[in-house]
Amino acid sequence: MLDVINVSYDTQIPNNVGLSSDKKVLKALEKWHPGYIDWWNKLIPQNFQESLVYLRTAVSVDPKGWAKFDYVKMPEYRWGVLLAPQVEDRRIPCGEHAGEPAWQEVPGEYRNMLKRLIVIQGDTEPASVEQQRLLALMAPSLYDMRNLFQVNVEEGRHLWAMVYLLHKYFGRDGREEADDLLRRQSGSEEAPRMLGAFNEETPDWLSFFMFTYFTDRDGKMQLESLAQSGFDPLSRTCRFMLTEEAHHMFVGETGVGRTIQRTCEVMKENGIEDPCDTDRIRALGVIDLPLIQKKLNLHYTLSLDLFGQEVSTNAANAFNAGIKGRYQEIRLTDDHKLTGDTYTVWDIVDGKVVQKEVPALTAINMRLRDDYTRDAAGGVGRWNKIIEKAGIDFELKLPHEAFHRKIGVFADKLIDPEGRFITGAEYDEGMKEWLPSHADGDYIQSLMKPVYEPGKYASWIAPPKVGIDNKPGDFEYVKLHMA
Amino acid sequence: MTEKMIDFQTDPSRYRHWRVEYDGPVATLYMDVDEDGGLFEGYQLKLNSYDLGVDIELSDIIQRMRFEHPEVKVVVMRSGKDNVFCAGANIRMLGGAAHSHKVNFCKFTNETRNTYEAAEADSGQKYIAAIKGSCAGGGYELALACNYIMLTDDSTSSVALPEVPLLAVLPGTGGLTRVTDKRQMRRDRADVFCAMEEGIRGKRAKEWKLVDEVVPNSRFDETVAERAREFAAASPRPDDATGIALTPLKREIGADAVTYSTVEVELDRKGRKATITVKGPEGDAPGDMEAFVAQGAEAWMLRAARELDDAILHLRLNEMELGLWVIRTEGDPAQVVAHEALLLANRDHWLANEVLQLWKRMLKRVDVTSRSLVALVEHGSCFAGALAELLFAVDRSYMMEDEFEGDNRPMATVTLSESNFGQYPMGNGLSRIATRFIGDEASVEAARATIGEVLEAEAADELGLVTYILDDIDWEDEIRIFMEERASFSPDALTGMEANLRFAGPETMETRIFGRLTAWQNWIFNRPNAVGPDGALQRYGSGVRGDYNLERV
Missing domain, CATH: 3.90.226.10 (2-enoyl-CoA Hydratase; Chain A, domain 1)
Structure with a gap:
């Protein structure tokens, strides 16, 4: 176990911020750290805490240092504080201060806005670990279990990263906010997480894959826009976090891909041509493609809601202040101020879904969401390749962004996945085809039997093409402690 | 925007923004503003923000509470929406309104606040604000005029008066006055509180006297109900009175x-x-x-x-x-x-x-x-x-x-x-x-x-x-x-002369609201820093900050 009383912050907490000589932050972290360890220990079932997991640990930010693989017990994972290297003479990339030197200290006028953004980002990191806490009990393989834990400890490290910023730059308020990040709990009645999507349990592995593909991708886009921040420490933190976030996308994309792969294989082996012949397909213990489409519809639309309102004051303020940029801001070729520009967003006019021009500043959220949709479409294309290769006539699609929304102009409107207004009756009838039913959930749950033998995989999922760290197929990714 | 006649008469069958549940001596008043129910065109009443139309309904409700429901001893004011109690007066409405409308709007809302605030002393009808979600600006001013304020401790819900930093105007519906005169918050803390955007939550809100009670989130509803029952038992109002109908005016x-x-x-x-x-x-x-x-x-x-x-x-x-x-x-x-x-x-x-x-x-x-x-x-x-x-x-x-x-x-x-x-x-x-x-x-x-x-x-x-x-x-x-x-x-x-000559004698919280607070607010409502084309109120929502004339006047 990590000795919480005598933590050596230079050896046990990998960092490139001179932690051991920063008295203010050290004092704050020493007070916060026991609460964090306590949070972690209460989170995941005890036998997994004691298990040895083959994890990647970032010990420095140079390409050699950020992927050290070894067996480690999760509570002893070395959660580091690592910032991407400082870029010399970096400038504020956007907004009214564009072109001025990037801030190395918090600008007083934007202190609250910055703090709020960091707290919201920080709140999502531990939330997803909480949502996924019981998944290891039904892991389809040790390989997948290891990936889950890797995602979990990295979310934990991302929490550390945000807490470091709060401790370092936001004084007493920052310390209180850091404590509250541990106080809130996903799904808690007492103090729920800030964003609705992070208060839902992740009930099964297909949900987990969909979550890491779609919802973590929202996190990635948020990190991308914070990586463009004029507040340099935030930018550097997020740039490094993005390298880890990429792995989470990988887990999601390959997880869904392997599920599809397995379904197609089993269909072929049994001579099933019709992807909608669900009874026969399910009898064979794999997940039918229409159900995967339903899960996709659900997770994609929930994730779209995380981008907020189509027209947003907060996003406009943050961009104009230069504390949050657009996706790949520095590669864009406009004036980075957007004062007179417009952007096309969806709206409802006279009962029809239409596009309209609004001031580009207030459409920052939408622009990021459009970038997100393009980014998310890539993996869907690769999934379709798997289906096509198997010779099955089925195509997965991202639904229209007006479908099944809870936030924004389309919230709670009767719109189908093609973006058309329909009647209540059509909607009720269609929902059976568009979103997973409770019966679908029961079916997926029935498949969630743990497989803990090295090299073996559950019936519904194909093995990966390549092992983690190029390990062989029967590698024991988790040495389970089964007391 | 004052071309259209504003009617102050309404009745429960026409409410769009509030609903009341009566349960013997306790009534629960839910604020659930219809986004598309603004009195004028050009703005949506998002996040339980209000305009004059919303306040006209509230005024009608508290009047009827007194005459039609003498059995009600405690009124619990709360939000019908998740995550937000009330975001205050609608900024786009204020940004688009003529000066005269803003002044009249503030006067009427102040009169309405004073009315339910006085209901306890005048008729033993006590108002409790039960706050869940964010409660900012005019939203907190709604709560401030209640006789007892309860805040849930979910580590997110807060109370705030962000007008100065966010909008370059004042919390002019009694906010600045009540934090000092009524809540007796220390003036230096009030200065901190009124200059911060994000507000104060949890135990500090109680410590700083911004609320009377902070309640664990899981026990919020039950504690509110318990407090309502206690206050009802202590009220001098009769148990058996039957109200009279406030029939439509001829x-x-x-x-x-x-x-x-x-x-x-x-x-x-x-x-x-x-x-x-x-x-x-x-x-x-x-x-x-x-x-x-x-x-x-x-x-x-x-x-x-x-x-x-x-x-x-x-x-x-x-x-x-x-x-x-x-x-x-x-x-x-x-x-x-x-x-x-x-x-x-x-x-x-x-x-x-x-x-x-x-x-x-x-x-x-x-x-x-x-x-x-x-x-x-x-x-x-x-x-x-x-x-x-x-x-x-x-x-x-x-x-x-x-x-x-x-x-x-x-x-x-x-x-x-x-x-x-x-x-x-x-x-x-x-x-x-x-x-x-x-x-x-x-x-x-x-x-x-x-x-x-x-x-x-x-x-x-x-x-x-x-x-x-x-x-x-x-x-x-x-x-x-x-x-x-x-x-x-x-x-x-x-207007200035008459308002001064009418109020000889001592200052009270009420005269300070209608005199000092309102007069300063109305001055600010005329200044470019708030209402000019580059002022904070006009620019609110555009992402671009107000461009201030930095001269102190």
Whole structure:
């Protein structure tokens, strides 16, 4: 176990911020750290805490240092504080201060806005670990279990990263906010997480894959826009976090891909041509493609809601202040101020879904969401390749962004996945085809039997093409402690 | 945006923004603003933000709570939406509104806050704010006017007054005043609180006196219910009273007149004046309170107060260029005294109390109305008791002296009742007569000694109850000259002058709200830093910050 009383912050907490000589932050972290360890220990079932997991640990930010693989017990994972290297003479990339030197200290006028953004980002990191806490009990393989834990400890490290910023730059308020990040709990009645999507349990592995593909991708886009921040420490933190976030996308994309792969294989082996012949397909213990489409519809639309309102004051303020940029801001070729520009967003006019021009500043959220949709479409294309290769006539699609929304102009409107207004009756009838039913959930749950033998995989999922760290197929990714 | 007539009359069947659940002595008032239900075009009422329309409903609810639901002892105000209690006044509405609308909006919302705040002291009806979600600006001001504030401790819900940092205006619906005067927050902490955008949550909100109680989230509903029951048990209100229906007012709005059953308003647009005539009771006073209850909303004392109240609001918002209100009465002064006397003799009856309290509130509206007010005490008038109070609310009064040729109406008189000496205090806590004779106790006592006497012009003049007494020869000319002169002055200067002269004597929280807070807010509402094309209010939502003139004035 990590000795919480005598933590050596230079050896046990990998960092490139001179932690051991920063008295203010050290004092704050020493007070916060026991609460964090306590949070972690209460989170995941005890036998997994004691298990040895083959994890990647970032010990420095140079390409050699950020992927050290070894067996480690999760509570002893070395959660580091690592910032991407400082870029010399970096400038504020956007907004009214564009072109001025990037801030190395918090600008007083934007202190609250910055703090709020960091707290919201920080709140999502531990939330997803909480949502996924019981998944290891039904892991389809040790390989997948290891990936889950890797995602979990990295979310934990991302929490550390945000807490470091709060401790370092936001004084007493920052310390209180850091404590509250541990106080809130996903799904808690007492103090729920800030964003609705992070208060839902992740009930099964297909949900987990969909979550890491779609919802973590929202996190990635948020990190991308914070990586463009004029507040340099935030930018550097997020740039490094993005390298880890990429792995989470990988887990999601390959997880869904392997599920599809397995379904197609089993269909072929049994001579099933019709992807909608669900009874026969399910009898064979794999997940039918229409159900995967339903899960996709659900997770994609929930994730779209995380981008907020189509027209947003907060996003406009943050961009104009230069504390949050657009996706790949520095590669864009406009004036980075957007004062007179417009952007096309969806709206409802006279009962029809239409596009309209609004001031580009207030459409920052939408622009990021459009970038997100393009980014998310890539993996869907690769999934379709798997289906096509198997010779099955089925195509997965991202639904229209007006479908099944809870936030924004389309919230709670009767719109189908093609973006058309329909009647209540059509909607009720269609929902059976568009979103997973409770019966679908029961079916997926029935498949969630743990497989803990090295090299073996559950019936519904194909093995990966390549092992983690190029390990062989029967590698024991988790040495389970089964007391 | 004031082209459309604003109607202050509504009823529960027409509410779009609030709903009330009645459960014996406890009523729960849910704020659930319909985004698309704004009074004007051009803004959406997101996040439980409000405009005048939302406040008109609230005002109607609290009025009905008093008259139609005497059994209610505790009102719990809470949000019908997740994650937000109330985001305050709608910024886009404020940004788009004319200065005059903003000022009238603030005045009305302040009057509404004062009304439910006083409900506990006036009638034992206590308001609890049960806050879940963010509660900012006007939202927190709604809570501040409640008698008890409860906040959930979910590590997200907070209270805030972010107007200064966010919008370059003030928390002008009593916010700045109540944190110090009512909540007795230390001024340095108040300075911190009012200069922060994100507000304060959890235990610190209690420590800093911003709320009375912080409750664990999982026990919030049950604790609110428990507190409501406790307060209800401690209320002096009767258990068994049955309310009376506040039936729709009989009102006809014509091109040049608004006609009610007891009030007639003539609109003289050319002369820029409105003549408000209150007609005294048509018949004898009810014999006892049972008879009064049976008359309900038809009883003259209640009807006249409701109608006058509506006329005042109608003229304030819909007839802004009529800068002079001429107040007249017609009827038998003895009847007015008799109708009022029944209520005064039965002050401990819940309905008598409510009607007297309504007169108090309505007369306070007169005090803070930014119009020149003149009363004409003519032959055949009935300035007695409650109606005599109007004489002391106006800026000047003129009384007919002796007989007028060809006028056979009864001689002009003034009759004081005990009510003129404290039943209807002004915002400064004093009676209008005490304010009129501030520092001159002898004059107050001389007037008090005449209670019940019918005073003709000379006596009224002697006692200082009217400004001028004029006979047949002078009357018409003097009045005409006064009116023409008044119409020629700057409306702004008149508003400022009158508002200052009306409130002699001590400051109270109420006078500080209508005087100091409102005056500063109205100044800021005229300054480019808030309302100019580059001001914070105009730019709000665009992402671009206000561009301030940095000179301190």
